[in-house]
Amino acid sequence: MPHSIQVPPETVRKWQEIVDLLAEIMRVPSALIMQVEPPNIKVFVSSESKGNPYEPAETAPLNTGLYCETVMKTRQPLLVPDAFQDEAWKSNPDIKLGMISYLGVPISWPDGEMFGTICVLDRKRNDYGELFLRLLLLCRDLLQADLRTLTTLNKQLEEREAKIQRLVDADIIGIFIWELGGRIIEANDAFLRIVGYEREDLVSGRLRWTDLTPPEWLDRDFQQYLPELKRTGRLQPFEKECFRKDGSRVPVLIGAASFEEGGDQGVALVLDLSERKRAEAEARESERRYREIQTALAHANRVTTMGQLTASISHELKQPIGACGANAEAGLRWLAARSPNLEEARQAFERITKDARRASEIMNRIRGLVKNTPMDKEWVQINEAIGEVITLTRGEAMKNSVTVRMELAEDLPLVRGDRVQLQQAMLNLILNAIEAMSAIDDGPRELTISTGKDEPSAVLVTVRDSGPGVAPENIERVFEPFCTTKAGGMGMGLSICRSIVQAHGGTLRLSANVPRGAVFQFTVPANRQMSTTLKQA
Incomplete structure (x- = not known):
């Protein structure tokens, strides 16, 4: 009910000033605001x-003939100039206090319920007059305006409390009311479930937030969070752990606010993070397993590719090995001559050493590409890495009558990445281009591999061919796993390429070449500062 609303102290102080002013202006001993409390x-x-x-707070029973009773019953102003001269008022209890004249008006709440009256009383006859009545009515209007404001604020407060209560009752989130000293005054069932306690524990006073907090968190609470709470009145949500009744720990997200600035009591909202933490752990494990399967497929792809390149690799190795044999025979002949030519023999053995080193480098590149190792990032000069791949694929290009042209930019910054994986991406793109061009019978078969800088700070690698190209509707689909147009193909090559590039923080895209063919381009973030430092060194 509206008349149950409490008038706050600051409003009472304002009303006190009003009645003091009325008594002074009207020159009467008493000016009162009366409140009905049946x-x-x-x-x-x-x-x-x-x-x-x-005296303030003094009470009297209703239905005893007080002036104010009549005002409240009639809801009209009442003027009694002299009670001794009016038969209706001779027995009025106020006369016993010497108050023989009265002027009062009713005060009501916005819904029409009576609050009481505002009135003035005098020990002598007093006709007050129209001006004093208007003044009293004006003061009454001020009081009723305050009551309207209080009613509005109380309604808003009740609505907020109802919303809060619905939140508490809904048990969607844990809520408890705390004291800075550690006691938990009240809590909803959701909070009790989070910490594993019963309501009997709460009622008995055994539930304290200081006991629920592990020591390492308690130190942080007192050193960081409580001072902030005292200073600002609230705490933004933060993660911590709480002890459950059984001694186990539960991860929670908690936010708090004090009821008043600098106060020692407030409310806290608590969200159980157990499911989220479990999901995060499962996601990390899933990511780990996924990466192990990236790695396994990538390794399988490299081994398969090396198998396809057997003929080309064999050709690359036959050249330096054959040259070693020829130079060894020449060197022996120079030494076996009637007059041994040591200089010619020395040059032959130097050529043997050079060709053996070349064969060894080829083997090391092959071994690196087929070795199954996790990603190992290092600073890579992309042009050098591409050159090694082109060496391995040169025989495949010659076999398919493909002309390879390189347009490698100078002074490129280094890229941070796994050299073997980046080479695998290049290997797949080059072999795809060669295979695509092998299917055409008219026109040149040209493969162009270029590098350059891509703003703001990345290296751009482009593989351009003159093959049949890719239909526009298939441009994105070709990167999907198991999507292939080759007989017997697994459809993993381009998918693996994109995964490798993305794992390095770059992008791989496909577009049409002019007048025909396809253009694959990928970027890898670069480190300009590292490149400059190495160049200066």
């Missing part, structure tokens, strides 16, 4: 004027 009527505010017999 079965009594109470002096709510009494002027501090000289000779005022009414």
Whole structure:
């Protein structure tokens, strides 16, 4: 009910000023604001004027003939100039206090419920007059305006409390009311479930937030969070752990606010993070397993590719090995001559050493590409890495009558990445281009591999062919796993290429070449500072 709303102290102080001013202006001993509290009527505010017999909070029973009762019953102003001269008022209880004249008006709540009256009383006859009545009505209007404001604020407060109560009752989130000293005053069932306690534990006073907090978190609470709470009145949500009743720990997200600035009590909202933490752990494990399967497929792809390149690799190795044999025979002949030519023999052995080193380098590249190792990032000069791949694929290009042209930019910054994986991506793109061009019978078969800088700070690698190209509707689909147009193909090559590039923080895209063919381009983030430092060194 509206009349149950409590008038706050700051409003009472303003009303006190009003009645004191009324008593002074009208030159009467008493100016009062009366409040009805069935079965009594109470002096709510009494002027501090000289000779005022009414004390604040003083009560009297209703239905005893008080002036104010009539005002409240009729809801009309009442003027009694002299009670001794009016038969209706000779027995009025106020006469016993010497108050023989009265002027009062009703005060009501916005819904029409009676609050009480505002009135003035005098020990002598007083006709008050129209001006004083208007003044009293004006003061009454001020009081009723305050009551309207209080009613509006109370309604808003009740609505907020109802929303909060619905939140508490819904048990969607844990809620508890705390004291800075550690006691938990109240909590909903959701919070009790989070920490594994019963309501009996709460009622008995055994539930304390300081006991629920592990020592390492308690130190942080007292050193960081509580000072912030005292200073700002609230804490932004943060993660911590709480002890459950069984001694286990539960991860939670908690936020808090004090009821008033600098206060020692407030409310905290608690969200159980157990499921989220479990999901995060499962996601990390899934990511780990996924990466192990990236790695396994990539290795399988490299081994398969090396198998396809057997003839080309064999050709690359036959050249330096054959040259070693020829130079060894020449060197022996120079040494076996009637006059041994040591200089010619020395040059032959130097050529043997050079060709053996070349064969060894080829073997090392092959071994690196087929070795199954996790990603190992290092600073890579992309042009050098591409050159090694082109060496391995040169025989495949010659076999398919493909002309290879390189347009490698100078002074490129280094890229941070796994050299073998980047080479695998290049290997797949080059072999795809060669195989695509092998299917055409008319026109040149040209493969162009170029590098350059890509803003803001990345290296751009482009593989351009003159093959049949890719239909526009298939441009994105070719990167999907198991998508292939080759007989017997697995459809993993381009998918693996994109995964490798993305794992390095770059992008791989496909577009049409002009007048025909396809253009694959990928970027890898670069480190300009590292490149400059190495160049200066």
